[in-house]
Amino acid sequence: MATNQSDINVYVEKQKRKRELQHYYVSFVLMILFTILAFAAVMLRDSINDYLIAIFIVTMAIVQVVFQLYYFMHMKDKDHGFPSLFLYGGAAVAFLTVISFVSIIWIS
Amino acid sequence: MTTISPHVHSPRQKQGFLAWLWMWLTTLDHKKVGILYLCGGGFFFLIGGIEAILIRIQLAVPENTFLVGSAYNQVLTMHGTTMIFLAAMPMIFALMNAVVPLQIGARDVAFPFLNSLGFWLFFLGGLILNVSWFLGGAPDGGWTAYTPLSSEYLGSGMDFYILGLQVAGAGTLMGGINFLVTIINMRAPGMTFMRMPLFTWTALVTSALILFAFPALTVGLFFELFDKIFGANFFNATNGGNSVIWEHIFWIFGHPEVYILILPAFGVISEVIPTFAKKRLFGYSSMVFATVLIGFLAFMVWVHHMFTVGLGPMANSIFAIATMAIAIPTGMKIFNWMFTMWGGQIHFNTANLFAIGFIPTFVMGGVTGVMLAVPAADFQYHDSYFVIAHFHYVIVGGVVFGLLSAIFYWWPKMFGKFLNETLGKFTFWFFFFGFHFTFFPQHFLGLMGMPRRYFTYFKGEGLEAGNLISSIGASGMAIATILLVINIVITTAKGKKAKGDAWGLGRTLEWSIASPAPEYNFAQTPLVKGIDPLWKAKMEGNKKLTPAEPLGDIHMPSPSILPFLMSLSLTLASFGFIYADINGMGALVFAGIGIGLMFLLMLIHSLKDDHGFHIHKEEIIETEKGAE
Structure with a gap:
């Protein structure tokens, strides 16, 4: 019974770590994507309104800061x-x- | 003050003067750092006091020629700068170092290395400022260093101001971070936030204010440094800068700064009054609430220093209302102290006299503060002696009374000996009356139109009597300070030894251990079961607090010379920048060397593996026996 319980604990721990790693990957990919989008928005500045671009970039920046703080710096824990x-x-x-x-x- | 604690177990223990000096240069023990802060702060307090006396000598009679023009400006600038940054701040840190870890049942502070570094940065920063007297003249732009006056029109003195405060300010910031982490992370089991002694609470809020306020000063000083040395134009209006921004930056730092000073004084009063009234602090939770609220409002009121700048009626009224709001939490505190004394068994010893004297004095300063918060009236008071009277009532009548009360109260805990009570009471009465004689007439001098920072006034303007009384009063404070120094010297030589619970009335954890506290503070970390844990234990008939752990070896950090060397290298860098402005850019080489050395020392600190040392169980048992 005891070994069974500890096996379960080990399994749960493993799953948790796996999940956390997944979060890292997803947020890392998303952050790179947001950066590319921000650059893309500036490159298209001939066809998009400047204010819209500014708002877009700032929004991307805020989302990235949140990812950074919560996922990479463990503030969600x-x-x-x-x-x-x-x-x-x-x-x-x-x-x-x-x-x-x-x-x-x-x-x- | 050569009080070497009998409990030194450092591995480097040797004999002789050099060993003694080495011990103080390398110590990371928070109690010793506290003593260093007290000595450093006390030293600068005496210097600032001498400068104050010089000012009062010049102003004692009309058309005096004792200190004229720039000499007077230098003395008044250095008086203000020294008293705020080099006397009051370090004394606050002295108390926090000496008391906070003991009050929360901790063995040490969170970052002992940073703590020591903070002290040495403050002390060497203070020396940078003060050597300016011998190197071409002290700063003379006022302690607020308003631009463009100080960045464009004054001599090399302002370089010493900028660099000295930059170094000392970095030390303060480190100290603040250290105490934040210590109080949040290192409380004994059971010491919840709402069981923390009020002094610890005020130390926590003050540290948070330091964390948010000092970076503003750092940035402002960098701007001014760049304007002066590298020809930047942050504050130069002719080249597109804006000199009002300096005022904003300075007061965004400067207003929280005065709360950084007064909150720990509030904390001291909240410890001393209940102890010597033999009553629990009245309205503990409202006191905590008021402390946090004052800390928050501290950041919302900086414009009240700038009502006459011309920011418009809208800005002025909003900041006026925010300023007046601070009177509410402060008033809560005043009433709570009075209700604590109500029906208590009040012991009128020196510490309590200072605490009781604090209340009416501080209220007077608070009332003139609310008067100054009315913008329309402030146009009359601004830059007059009324303002001088107001802030000396809150800073001397508030902070210094609190500090002196704390020194008398915690001296036995810091040094194991009592200060002499008779001499202490003389100190109090000379200081109390000297203070009121000095600053009370200045309200009226201000209302009669005497402007601040002027080095003289004319006969027949009706200002003679007030100024003469003020100067006579200042000598009362000088006598009180001399008596205090005599008291310290005499009692260090042959003072009455203090027990652990020195006053017999102790309520908080620091009184549950020997005086002075052993190097490891608590042989066993205590288990805290409520507010005023020691009082609770005594009332339940227990001699000792319940321990929360078995007796075992205690881990301690090894002493280190690196903080001192790091501070020296930054001092070298500072002189490089100062002489870059005076003698040309060649001196920047020294700045580079200093900063390079700093990085090298940081690298050494990071790479060197130092696991500290252990104090063994047998040694602890031996020490604890000696303390019985």
């Missing part, structure tokens, strides 16, 4: 509350600062 807290806290402070610069302080 447990016990990452503090890194998330400080990341989002820092982002919120930076965002408020930038917003106040462009909306009420008018630095130019």
Whole structure:
């Protein structure tokens, strides 16, 4: 019974690792794809609106940052509350600062 | 202060002065680093205090010629810079090093190497700033170093300001990161966040503020460095720069900075008042909430330093309201301290006198703060002595009172000996009255129109009496400081020895171990069962806390000279940059050598395998017996 249980545990561990590796591959391929898409968008700038390209590139960048943080830097795993807290806290402070610069302080 | 702890087990233990010096240069023990911070901060506090006295001598009588023009500007700039960056900050780190790991039941800080590096960077950064006196004149652009004045119109002094603060600021950032990780990761079993002592809470929030605020200063100083040395135009309006950006960057750092200073002082008061009222802290969870809220709001109010820049009524009103909002959590704290004392058995010793004196003094500073937060009124107060009075009430009346209270309170824990109470009480009364005599008249001087940073004033403007009283008051604070130094010297020579629970009223974990704490802090990590674990254990009739682990060998980091050498190489690099501006680009070679050395030392640190050493069980049992 005991050996049986440990066999199951080993199997579950293996499956988990396999799954994680798959995630790495998928997100890696997707990140390369997004980068190519961003370059492609700029190459087609004669036929697409500039603002659309800008928005597209920034969106791609944000998605890549999320992949990077969550899949490669393990923020999706447990016990990452503090890194998330400080990341989002820092982002919120930076965002408020930038917003106040462009909306009420008018630095130019 | 040659207090060598009797529990030194370092493998390099030798005799003689050189061995003693080597021990202090290489120590990674957080308690020793704390003592180093205290000595470094105390040294710069004395220098800054002498500069303050010089300022008050010049202003004691109208049309004085004691310190005129640039000499006065240098003294006032160095007074402000020294007191904020080189005296208050390191004293805060001294307390955090000495107390935080003990309060959370940890054996060490998370990054002992980084901790020591942080100290040496601060200390050598401070020396870079202060050697400017002998190398062509100190910085004279005010502690805020507003551009374009400081980047284009002043001499080489500002180079020392930029590089000195850059080096010291890097050290502070390292210290902040170290304490964040220590408090989050190294708490003893059972020490949940809502059981942490308030001082540890404020240390946590302060470290987070350091993490977010100091990079802004670093970036701003780099911009100014590039403007000065390499002819960049970040702040040069004629070439398309914008000098107001410096003000924004400086205050995005500078406002959180003042909360970085005051929050640990709040924490000290929240420890001292319950201990000497023999009561639990009133409203613990609201205190935590207020601390976190103040930390958050610290980043939302920087524009209140810039109301007169002309950012428009919209920006001014939003930041005015945000500023006034800070009065709410601060008020919560004030009332909680008073409710803690209510019905308590109050012991009026020196530490508690400073803590009780803190409350009305700080409230006065807070009230003038709310007055200054009204933009329309601020146009009148701006750059007058009213502002000087306000921030000295919060920084001296708040931070320094808190620091002095903490020094008297934790001195037995740091050094194993009590400071003399009689001398201490004289210190308090001289300091308290000296302080109020110095700064209270300055409110009225400001309202009468005396501008800050001017080196003199004329007869018959009605400013004579206020300035004279102010200068006399300053001598009271000087006497108090001299008494404190005498007190330290006397008690170091033959002070009363302290037990583990030095005051007999200890509530938190640091009082459950010997004074001074042994190198490994806790022979067995304690199990924490609630707020004020030691008090709880004592009330249940236990002499000792329940351990959370069996007695065993304890792993310690080996001492290392690398942090000191790294700081020296960055100092060399700093002088390279400074002389690149004074003597031409040839000096950049030294900057290159310094930075190269730094990388080399980093490489050595990474490649060298150092597994530390163990303190063995038998040794621990022996030490613990000696402490009984």
